[in-house]
Amino acid sequence: MARKDRRVPRDAARRDFMRSTAGIAGGLLAAGLAPRAAQAAPQPLGTWPLGVTGDSVFVGVTCPLTGPYSAAGEDHKKGYELVIEHINSGELAKHWHHLRGKGVLGKQIRYQVGDTESVPNPGVQAQTRFITQDKAIMITGSVNSATAIAIEKLAQREKVVNMVGASGSNDTTGKDCQRYGFRSQPSAYMAAKALAPVVVKEIGKNKKVAYLVPDYTYGESVFDSTSQFTKQDGGWQIATKQVVPLGTKDFSSYLLNIANSGADVFVNVAFGADCVLSTKQAKQFGILEKMKLVVPNISPFQAKELGAELMQGVYGTFDFYWGLEGRFPLAKFFVAEFEKRYHYKPEWCAHIAYMQTMLWAATVEKAKSFYPVDVIKTLEKTSFSDTTLGTVHYDAATHQLVRPVPVVVGNKPSAMKHPDDYYRIAGLVPGAETMPPAGFFGCKLGSYT
Amino acid sequence: MSRLRALRAEGIVLAVLALLPWVAPALHVPADVLTRSLIWGLFGLGFDILFGFTGMLSFGQAAFYGTGGFVSAWLLTSGTLSSVPLALLIGMAAATAYGLIVGYVSLRRVGIYFAMITLAFGEMSFFLENSPLAAWTGGENGLPGVPTPSLGLFGHVYAVKAGWPLYAFIATIFFAGYVVARRIVASPYGVVLRAIKSNPRRAPAVGHDAQRYKLSAFVLAAAYAGLAGGLLGVFQGYMPPDAFFLSTSGQLVLSTVIGGRATLIGPLIGAFTWIDLRSVLQQVPHLGAAWKLIFGAVFVVIVTLFRRGIFTISWNPGDVHAVGVELPSD
Numbered sequence: 001m002a003r004k005d006r007r008v009p010r011d012a013a014r015r016d017f018m019r020s021t022a023g024i025a026g027g028l029l030a031a032g033l034a035p036r037a038a039q040a041a042p043q044p045l046g047t048w049p050l051g052v053t054g055d056s057v058f059v060g061v062t063c064p065l066t067g068p069y070s071a072a073g074e075d076h077k078k079g080y081e082l083v084i085e086h087i088n089s090g091e092l093a094k095h096w097h098h099l100r101g102k103g104v105l106g107k108q109i110r111y112q113v114g115d116t117e118s119v120p121n122p123g124v125q126a127q128t129r130f131i132t133q134d135k136a137i138m139i140t141g142s143v144n145s146a147t148a149i150a151i152e153k154l155a156q157r158e159k160v161v162n163m164v165g166a167s168g169s170n171d172t173t174g175k176d177c178q179r180y181g182f183r184s185q186p187s188a189y190m191a192a193k194a195l196a197p198v199v200v201k202e203i204g205k206n207k208k209v210a211y212l213v214p215d216y217t218y219g220e221s222v223f224d225s226t227s228q229f230t231k232q233d234g235g236w237q238i239a240t241k242q243v244v245p246l247g248t249k250d251f252s253s254y255l256l257n258i259a260n261s262g263a264d265v266f267v268n269v270a271f272g273a274d275c276v277l278s279t280k281q282a283k284q285f286g287i288l289e290k291m292k293l294v295v296p297n298i299s300p301f302q303a304k305e306l307g308a309e310l311m312q313g314v315y316g317t318f319d320f321y322w323g324l325e326g327r328f329p330l331a332k333f334f335v336a337e338f339e340k341r342y343h344y345k346p347e348w349c350a351h352i353a354y355m356q357t358m359l360w361a362a363t364v365e366k367a368k369s370f371y372p373v374d375v376i377k378t379l380e381k382t383s384f385s386d387t388t389l390g391t392v393h394y395d396a397a398t399h400q401l402v403r404p405v406p407v408v409v410g411n412k413p414s415a416m417k418h419p420d421d422y423y424r425i426a427g428l429v430p431g432a433e434t435m436p437p438a439g440f441f442g443c444k445l446g447s448y449t
Numbered sequence: 450m451s452r453l454r455a456l457r458a459e460g461i462v463l464a465v466l467a468l469l470p471w472v473a474p475a476l477h478v479p480a481d482v483l484t485r486s487l488i489w490g491l492f493g494l495g496f497d498i499l500f501g502f503t504g505m506l507s508f509g510q511a512a513f514y515g516t517g518g519f520v521s522a523w524l525l526t527s528g529t530l531s532s533v534p535l536a537l538l539i540g541m542a543a544a545t546a547y548g549l550i551v552g553y554v555s556l557r558r559v560g561i562y563f564a565m566i567t568l569a570f571g572e573m574s575f576f577l578e579n580s581p582l583a584a585w586t587g588g589e590n591g592l593p594g595v596p597t598p599s600l601g602l603f604g605h606v607y608a609v610k611a612g613w614p615l616y617a618f619i620a621t622i623f624f625a626g627y628v629v630a631r632r633i634v635a636s637p638y639g640v641v642l643r644a645i646k647s648n649p650r651r652a653p654a655v656g657h658d659a660q661r662y663k664l665s666a667f668v669l670a671a672a673y674a675g676l677a678g679g680l681l682g683v684f685q686g687y688m689p690p691d692a693f694f695l696s697t698s699g700q701l702v703l704s705t706v707i708g709g710r711a712t713l714i715g716p717l718i719g720a721f722t723w724i725d726l727r728s729v730l731q732q733v734p735h736l737g738a739a740w741k742l743i744f745g746a747v748f749v750v751i752v753t754l755f756r757r758g759i760f761t762i763s764w765n766p767g768d769v770h771a772v773g774v775e776l777p778s779d
Binding site: 065066070074077112113114115119120121122124125126128129131132133145146149150152153154156157158176215216217245246 | 485588590591594597611685686687689690691728731741
């Protein structure tokens with residue numbers, strides 16, 4: 001029972017909070033207890049200023065530690081561990097000029113990792129706890145768009161800045177976008193727009209395509225965007241669209257339809273363990289011999305699970321690939337530090353954790369304040385140079401990070417220079433070229449306060 | 450005097466609920482854990498009337514929890530309604546109506562067959578939520594963005610914020626639900642329910658229409674579930690598809706068994722036990738994904754040690770109405 005020491009400063013904060021609200025609580029509960037009026041204070045907002053009174057601040061992290069996305073979730077968690085240690089120790093400030101000294105504005109970051117179990121509710125539950133109990137000043141993390149959006153809306157309601165974790169759905173910075181939510185991963189739209197010209201060039205025009213689509217916001221987004229751009233760029237037609245529930249174990253009925261669809265290309269939108277399992281089963285159905293495989297958003301560890309034999313010639317996009325270390329100095333630092341500690345090259349879920357936390361810390365330093373409105377306004381107008389992906393900025397209208405999108409292709413086993421060399425970077429498409437036209441997804445950011 | 454004694458349980462529950470905002474922080478129990486437990490406790494009040502007092506084990510309560518929750522959440526997020534209490538009432542009414550239909554069908558069988566039919570309805574409801582009704586329910590995404598209530602008090606509009614104010618709001622509803630449930634089980638109607646449980650053949654033989662009593666208990670449980678589901682969405686600002694999961698029905702049964710059947714307050718205690726344990730285990734550093742393993746092991750120990758529930762073993766005030774009749778031997 002690891003309850004915290006009662007004398008830590010945030011308990012004092014909690015008592016203050018209690019004082020203003022408990023009177024009302026009592027008044028509602030027991031007749032005869034007069035409700036005490038809330039004390040006048042300089043406009044507290046969300047967990048501010050209660051969350052920043054001590055010499056440290058709390059960041060609420062949620063990752064899927066169990067369930068179908070647990071492998072990616074573990075990678076995601078390692079990214080947070082590493083970046084928070086690098087910020088607290090001042091190590092990152094030595095390599096990136098947007099940070100100064102140890103911690104953020106001199107305050108150390110404390111954090112806890114809640115398990116989302118790969119579904120939304122436990123994630124929302126954990127972040128609710130981090131906000132009410134720990135007075136989290138920023139919340140972050142997810143490997144699932146449904147979870148990401150649920151947490152984004154929680155953040156908006158509770159007025160706590162949310163640096164969204166891994167989430168590829170267009171809705172995250174589209175129809176469900178929030179003033180308090182910022183996303184760094186390329187949207188499905190951006191990924192598809194970057195990928196389409198490359199696959200059309202490599203595979204050819206006027207192909208028939210079979211899609212395997214997971215049944216939630218992410219799957220629909222990727223399907224819509226990929227089918228739109230491959231049609232636009234190369235006249236690709238949809239032969240069949242098979243919709244599968246999340247966490248399916250037996251894909252045979254869907255794959256049978258795909259095998260019989262007469263398609264030339266198999267686009268597998270399934271993610272995580274679902275993608276690995278469905279690709280293995282697709283091989284047994286002989287689909288991979290008849291059709292070219294395209295995975296619009298390649299899952300972490302997918303090549304390790306499937307092997308280079310299966311992944312060779314497969315096209316897809318990533319948020320980040322360790323091979324970018326040759327292009328950006330900070331990427332080299334991140335990859336080297338990560339490998340030193342965890343003994344493998346970081347996957348992109350770790351990178352999202354690293355980048356999002358780093359950008360938030362830099363913003364707080366620049367704004368010289370943790371006050372959410374200052375932080376959001378600074379995030380909306382700052383261009384961050386020399387990041388792990390070069391110069392990036394958040395689009396002020398949607399809070400989508402405008403950043404280059406790496407398009408990769410699976411290496412032949414014989415072409416691999418070392419065991420982690422699964423992909424070749426086929427293109428690094430500039431972020432601005434992949435962004436949707438203004439207002440395309442109907443994003444309406446909510447209010448600042 | 451005897452009237453006052455009869456209200457002793459209500460008094461104790463009210464006092465505990467009212468004191469918790471002052472006591473819990475000292476014990477490092479957050480408002481979040483307590484509020485979530487109260488929602489499960491409210492869900493459990495109805496289930497205990499059905500299972501603890503009437504003896505019918507349903508594995509499909511998630512259907513009503515989810516129905517109430519999604520109807521309330523949809524009304525609030527689609528902009529159809531802005532009043533949270535009104536949305537909660539409509540959600541509750543929808544769950545009640547659904548309970549009437551499901552109860553009418555499933556009560557044609559008893560025992561394990563009844564449990565199986567309710568389980569099937571639970572799974573069917575999840576499927577409905579997830580696919581055909583996804584345009585309204587958000588499918589696997591659920592419905593994010595459920596607002597917190599604003600209450601008109603003495604001419605002022607008071608927005609109930611997350612944390613202790615929301616605890617007070619939900620605790621008030623729980624207490625009202627508890628008082629109603631107490632009245633129900635202590636009434637002549639409640640006596641018939643218990644008669645049906647202790648001897649399902651004899652109750653109709655002495656002239657009670659057992660089928661109608663059972664159906665009414667089932668509908669009551671659905672109403673409580675619907676209200677609790679609505680509160681879940683309001684509490685966390687998000688109505689999750691998880692509400693319809695089989696595991697939701699399972700956790701309700703587990704909470705009731707751990708806490709103590711036919712006690713009304715048992716499910717709340719059972720739910721608090723696992724919610725708090727879950728919260729504490731996740732805060733243990735370096736435990737990572739292993740928290741679930743320990744969680745499972747602790748559960749086995751609790752169920753083994755407290756065979757008749759934590760509440761029944763540790764708290765027995767000798768109040769027949771609160772503790773209920775003697776349970777048949779397990």
